[in-house]
Amino acid sequence: MRTALTLLFLLALGAMPGALLPQRSLNARKVDEYIAGNGWWGRFLDDLQFYDVYASYWFSAIYVLLFVSLVGCLLPRTWEYFKQMRARPVLTPRNLARMPHHASAEVGTTPDDVVANAERRLRGWRRVTGEEADGTRTVSAERGYLRETGNLVFHFALLGLLVAFALGKMFGYEGQVIVQADGGQFCNSGVYNYDTFRPGLRVDGSGLTPFCVKVDDFSASYLHNGQAESFLADIGYQSGADLDSGTWRPYPLRVNSPLRTAGDRVYLLGHGYTPVFTVTFPNGQTRTGAIQWRPVDPVTLASEGATKFDPPDVPDAEERRRSQLAITGLLAPTAAYRGELLDSAFPAANDPAVAIDVYRGDLGTDSGRGQSIFSLDQKMIEDGKLKRVARQNLGQGEQLTLDDGTTVRFEGVRDWVSLQVSHDPAQNWVLVFSVLVILGLGVSLSIKRRRVWVRATPLGDGRTLIEVGGLARTDQAGYGEEFGGLSRDLLAHKEGS
Known part of the structure; x- marks a missing residue:
């Protein structure tokens, strides 16, 4: 130990x-x-x-x-x-006066009557009776074996809990993904569908249980100080036979109220906003961009990001790279201005506005290097391949016009939700062993091992000397009161009582 x-x-x-x-x-x-x-x-x-x-x-x-x-x-x-469970209780010691708890009295009954009374009073105790050569009768009783049972259950459950945790880390996984709350869908068909994915030590991502989630709508309520009060995502999901039949089952997904399907749990972690921009190019063609921006202020949900566009109908690759557009800046769900500086006053989308910079040039998306969807490649800006061509604050429905006649219009915002998918094949065992740990600990702490001995010695004049001794095998706290009640009952035949 x-x-x-x-x-x-x-x-x-x-x-x-x-x-x-x-x-x-x-x-x-x-x-x-x-x-x-x-x-x-x-x-x-x-x-x-x-x-x-x-x-x-x-x-x-x-x-x-x-x-x-x-x-x-x-x-x-x-x-x-x-x-110990198979063994008989320890025989009665010869000198009970040396026990931590002791009581004695002379009674006018026979040793057999004393033993019969002791057996009635000690019903439920493990006990054994004995008789000595001089006619002395003894009773040895013990109780509290469940204490060690609880102790062993606690330790075995703790061992099982560690094993379950280890198996969960080996064969479980956890992934997060952002889904647009306008009918956007996510399917658990591979790790490439996740924004971040943390596999267990024995998970390669090829055997994920298939299911799909569709986010139809999202609503949030806030206190007057902007603190979130509740999030609710109205989702539909498919798993098992539903994938073949195309059936969507509705589910109200809330924080700390996950969807459980296909052995996985789907949690609602948070939400943010997606600004919607419509770009009209000089040739009259339009492109609408709706890419989520990430919150930089958890209280007001002021967000930053970058929405990127490729020009339409430009067959020459070099010309296309020189004509790419990017819109970056700050999104305020509820606009609050300090002069020309845009800030957000509240997390709800009461009066959305953006403070944007528009860049034209090579975004670096064709370079083969990975690039964040929330920012621009600073190296392209430093090399002069990507230049800012406009800066302006836009409210919902407002637009700006670039030097070549291209217009950028801010249409408004949409909601997105952040989902987390957790898979732990050992979670039920973790629950079982956790309950057993608590039960085993409770039993081991509440039950005490204790022993009691009764010796009835005939005195030769029709009277009997009764001696009662007690010993707590563990903590003695509380046994004195129990022993007092036992000794009073066992000595109840005392004359005059």
Whole structure:
């Protein structure tokens, strides 16, 4: 047990870097920034797998050793408990006056009557009676064996809980995705459908359980200070046979009220806004862009992002790259102006407006490098390949005109929701073992092992000396009162009582 406690302490100590340092499974960019900012020390921590703590060899070694230690501790205890359950209670000691609890009295009844009364009073106790050569009768009783049962249940459940957690981390996964709340759909058909995806150690993303979610509408209510009061996404979902029949089943998705389907859980994490821009090019053709912008203020939901356009009907690739457009800036759901500076006063879309910069040139989307949907490639701006051609505040329905006659119109905003899909095949076992941990701990703390002995010695004049002794096998707190009640009942035949 000392070894198990030491390993449990080491496991908690080993988990500290996972809480204090950025982890690759959560944010690889933060890890790269931390390593770059800390030089050799950052690289040294990387060599020790401090940025992948829970998948590191040393953390896994502590975990496995803790399992081995717990099993090595529990098996002998279980066998010992099994032998104790089959054994008879300890025989009555000769000198009961040396017990922590003791009472005696002379009564005018026979030892047989005393033993019969003791057996009635000790019904439910494990007991054994005996008789000595001089006619003395004894009763040995013990109670509280369920304490060790609860203790073993607690430790085995703790072991099972650790195993369930490990299996969940190995075969579970978690992914997040943004879906437009105007009928936008998401299908759990592959990792490429997610914005971020964190697989378990044994998950390669090829065996995801198929299901689809469609977000039909979204509504939110806020307090007067802008604090969110409730989020509700009206969604439809398909799983199993519904995928073949095309049946959509409605579900009101709320925060902390996930949709459970196909063995996965779908959570509503939050929401934001998608500005809708319509660009009319000089040739009269139009393009409408609706790409989500990310909130930069969690209170007012002021958002930033970039909406990008390719010019229509430009066959020459070089000319097309020089004519790409991007709209970037700030979106305010409820506009509040400080002079010419746009800010957001409330998170609801009461009076949406945008403060935008319009860029024309090569966006770098054809370079083969990955690019964030929320920002522009700063290298293209620094190289002069992407230039700002306009800056203006626009309210809903307003537009601006560029130097070549292109117009940019702000149509308004749409809602988007952030969904999280979690898959944990061991979650039911985690629940079962968690309940058993609590029950086992409750039983082991509430029940006490205690023993009581009764000796009835004939005095030769028709009287009998009754001695009662008690011993608490664990904590003695509370046993004095119980022993007092037992001794009064067992000595109830005392004359004059």
